[in-house]
Amino acid sequence: MPRISPELHLTLRLPDTDAPLRHRIAESILDEIRGGRLRPGDPLPSTRALAGHLTVARASVVDAYDELCSSGYANARAGSGTRIAPGADVAARAHAASHAVTRTSDRAARAVPATPEPRWDLTPGHPDPGLISTTDWRRAWRSAAAAPVTSDVPGPDGHPELRRALAGHLRRTRGIAARPDELVIVPGVGSALRTLVAAAGLGGRDVVFEEPGYTRARRDLESSGARTRCVPVDDDGLDPALLRGTDAAAYCTPAHQYPMGARMPVGSRARLVADAAASGTLIIEDDYDGEFRYDVSALPALRSIDRGPDCVAYVGTASKILTPAIRVAWVIAPPALRPGIVRALDTTGESCCAITALALAHFIDSGALSRHLARASRTYAARRSAFVAALEQQLSAVGTDGVGVAGIEAGLHVVLTLPRSVDDVALSAELQDHGVTVPSLADYRTTPGGPRGLVCGYARLPESQARGAAGVIGEVVCRHLH
Known part of the structure; x- marks a missing residue:
């Protein structure tokens, strides 16, 4: 005869995670199975009783029981309630989950914090697709779609x-x-x-x-x-x-x-x-x-x-x-x-x-491309001027010798040149921590020698944001120079 433990639910405790409630209830029951407090053939508490003990909605307990049954950890029969299925103890000790798991353990997640999205992405080589006329763009694709x-x-x-x-x-x-x-x-x-x-x-x-x-x-x-x-x-x-x-x-x-x-x-x-x-x-x-x-x-x-x-x-x-x-x-x-x-x-x-x-x-x-190039050139010129002016003002205020801005006459990026003594790799990494994504010249060199600097793409940097991005760059650069 199977062992009956009608008061077993009194030992159940929900794990302290951000997982959905049904997963947490199911996991608490799996913990009972791993610890030997629930064995194959044992009945689970009624959904109403367990919901009252955990102070949760009964629907959440029903969902948890359904999850356990669908994963093979429990069997539900009319008139007999829900019982632990044969082999559930072996599966639980092997840490087979009752649902698909797509994230690392909570401890690992806490140990490796997520990298925040940069506030300013100055990665070069990217134009601003937002400048493309949606009317012209859609018209071109409609014309292409109409072709045989x-x-x-x-x-x-x-x-x-x-x-x-x-x-x-x-x-x-x-x-x-x-x-x-x-x-x-x-x-x-x-x-x-x-x-x-x-x-x-x-x-x-x-x-x-x-x-x-x-x-x-x-x-x-x-x-x-x-x-x-x-x-x-x-x-x-x-x-x-x-x-x-x-x-x-x-x-x-x-x-x-x-x-x-x-x-x-x-x-x-x-x-x-x-x-x-x-x-x-x-x-x-x-x-x-x-x-x-x-x-x-x-x-x-x-x-x-x-x-x-x-x-x-x-x-x-x-x-x-x-x-x-x-x-x-x-x-x-x-x-x-x-x-x-x-x-x-x-x-x-x-x-x-x-x-x-x-x-x-x-x-x-x-003619849409010609119109786009004219409009984009005006916008990029304004963004370039705003960013370069803010950068030069920020750097001149602190007297940074050996620092300059190059490549401003064309293209979609400028280079903030730095003295050879500066570790531009470390500088780029620190800027990333401060919300600015900007590669160093080291990413484009094949040898340890060569110029030092930051390659700043301004095509996607609105004029209103130029001062903020330049301010962060200036502060970090100054720390690396002094």
Whole structure:
């Protein structure tokens, strides 16, 4: 005969957690089973009696009993009440839960506090998608959705509407004269770089890379088999004199060096292209945010310079002008590389979504992109001015020698340069604790040496918030300097 313990409920105690009440009641009964105070075949107190003892609603006890029955810890029979099921003691001692558990133990949760959301996220490389006209955006996607649905997967010669629209856009904004059939649409800059490595046979060969430079691009090149040779940049960006005859290619960001922000002057651009054309070196021009410049005139893209089409592979992207959510980039490569690009993309099968490409084409053809760039440029210029002014005012008030702001003429970020003695990694970590997410230049260096600083993206920082973010940065920087 099973042991009957009608007063057993008097020992039940609810665990002190933030779990739902039904889970806590069920867990208290499991504790009784683990401790041997309840055994297989024992009856559970009536739901009314247990609810009165725990001073909870009877419905919560009913839900807890249902949970125990559904998980196999108890059996409910009409006229016999609810009893502990056979094998429940073994399962309870093995700490099998009566419900799905998706969090760590309370002790572990208390030991590892959750990281608070930053008040200001100054991560560079992110435009503000809130500046996109929702009317224009929705109209472009409605137009794309109205097109016939096809079963073809677009290859290197696909997306004719987008290639045609981009050819016109690049001619107007970047001075690049290219036919639509010269453009290749790819799903992101990473895809463009991997394709160029394969098409140009860069595997195992030296590719000059800026130091500090765009870390993700360097990793894409290296993972594709290229051997990057990092060379330091100066106030003019990449120095053409640092290229060697053994370099198969050179990756650079001449419009706004990433991350230091330098704009390569016209003389350096012309020399880089001329030297590359003479030596057979491929120049990979990443024009990641060339559309945004402030208080300065536009400089020609390397691709648009005399002999540029013969040695420059131009790479552009929608990620920096609209949103990273659009995985669309484009490549205009020297004619000799076209067959290799086609083979590489046919091999990998990488392609862009046809509907996304068609929507972007409509967005460009309707004039929406031009309107967006004009509106965004005004907004970004105002945000840049507010942030830089607040930062300079904060730092000048405390007399911080060796600190400056660089890269303010273009792009979507500036660099707060610091003395070599400052640990910018520790500085970035401390700012994170104070609610400011901003990477250090260490994230873009390949060696322990090199410049020190913070890479501050201001595209998503409203003017009204500039003083607050700059104030926190200034206070933390001053502590690290003194």
